[in-house]
Amino acid sequence: MIEKLPFGRTGHLSTRTLFGAAAFWNVTQEEADRTMEILMQYGVNHIDTAASYGDSEIRLGPWIEKYRDQFFLATKTGERTREKAREEIYRSLERLRTDHVDLIQLHAVIEDGELEQALGPGGALEAALEAREEGLVKFIGITSHTLHAPVIHLRALECFDFDSILLPCNFMLLQNPEYAENFHRVLTLCREKNVAVQCIKTLQRRPYGDGPHTHATWYQPFDEPQAVQMAVHWALAIPGIFINTVGDIHVLPLMLEAAANPKPAPSDDEMRELMSRYEAAPLWA
Numbered sequence: 001m002i003e004k005l006p007f008g009r010t011g012h013l014s015t016r017t018l019f020g021a022a023a024f025w026n027v028t029q030e031e032a033d034r035t036m037e038i039l040m041q042y043g044v045n046h047i048d049t050a051a052s053y054g055d056s057e058i059r060l061g062p063w064i065e066k067y068r069d070q071f072f073l074a075t076k077t078g079e080r081t082r083e084k085a086r087e088e089i090y091r092s093l094e095r096l097r098t099d100h101v102d103l104i105q106l107h108a109v110i111e112d113g114e115l116e117q118a119l120g121p122g123g124a125l126e127a128a129l130e131a132r133e134e135g136l137v138k139f140i141g142i143t144s145h146t147l148h149a150p151v152i153h154l155r156a157l158e159c160f161d162f163d164s165i166l167l168p169c170n171f172m173l174l175q176n177p178e179y180a181e182n183f184h185r186v187l188t189l190c191r192e193k194n195v196a197v198q199c200i201k202t203l204q205r206r207p208y209g210d211g212p213h214t215h216a217t218w219y220q221p222f223d224e225p226q227a228v229q230m231a232v233h234w235a236l237a238i239p240g241i242f243i244n245t246v247g248d249i250h251v252l253p254l255m256l257e258a259a260a261n262p263k264p265a266p267s268d269d270e271m272r273e274l275m276s277r278y279e280a281a282p283l284w285a
Contacts, residue, residue: 007242010163115155170235199241207220207283208220230266230271
């Protein structure tokens with residue numbers, strides 16, 4: 001079974017490896033059902049999806065309807081205005097077959113202008129607050145991507161007391177000095193404020209470039225057991241963070257197995273050797 005920790009201030013003990021349900025973007029219900037059975041075998045009790053993840057909410061619906069009390073359920077709205085975000089939240093509830101989610105997140109806030117719009121008058125945050133007042137959601141988070149993500153989160157937390165953040169983190173990415181500095185700044189702030197920190201791209205190997213897309217992920221992931229184990233154990237050695245599973249149902253079991261069998265973190269030298277052996281490369285320059 002996978003270790004559980006308090007998910008920030010929510011009071012929920014979540015498995016440190018959360019199910020990143022982007023993996024259900026374009027799968028059959030049969031494939032989703034088999035994957036959910038595997039997740040439950042490992043005790044995963046936290047699901048993270050989004051309105052924009054293709055068929056993900058639809059595939060999750062039958063399981064949420066049947067096992068709602070067994071999962072901390074998070075979804076996301078990528079809309080930036082109050083009206084459209086509110087519509088999307090209601091749509092997510094319908095697709096997920098539930099009357100509430102535990103966490104609604106403002107999704108993929110990349111640029112400063114998007115943050116200002118989402119948090120400003122008539123913005124998506126107003127819809128999230130209304131949904132919380134109505135009992136449709138319990139907690140409010142924010143997600144960001146690219147090298148600007150830690151900065152977005154630092155600014156967001158200055159404006160509103162979010163319950164969680166989500167951003168990329170892996171060994172390769174933290175070799176970027178500027179990103180590493182800002183990542184640790186926001187991590188420190190979240191620890192002080194008891195804000196849950198979710199990390200994505202744990203298994204990122206390199207961009208596909210002109211090569212074939214061999215997995216459902218938009219980047220090429222590590223997909224061999226030793227590499228997956230090293231990447232997962234490195235990430236889980238960061239105290240208190242949660243990692244969202246890879247967006248490919250075929251690589252997912254390797255990640256769950258690694259998380260269920262924790263080992264000391266690989267050294268920096270071992271990780272550098274891994275990056276070299278697999279010709280790893282950053283997603284963002």
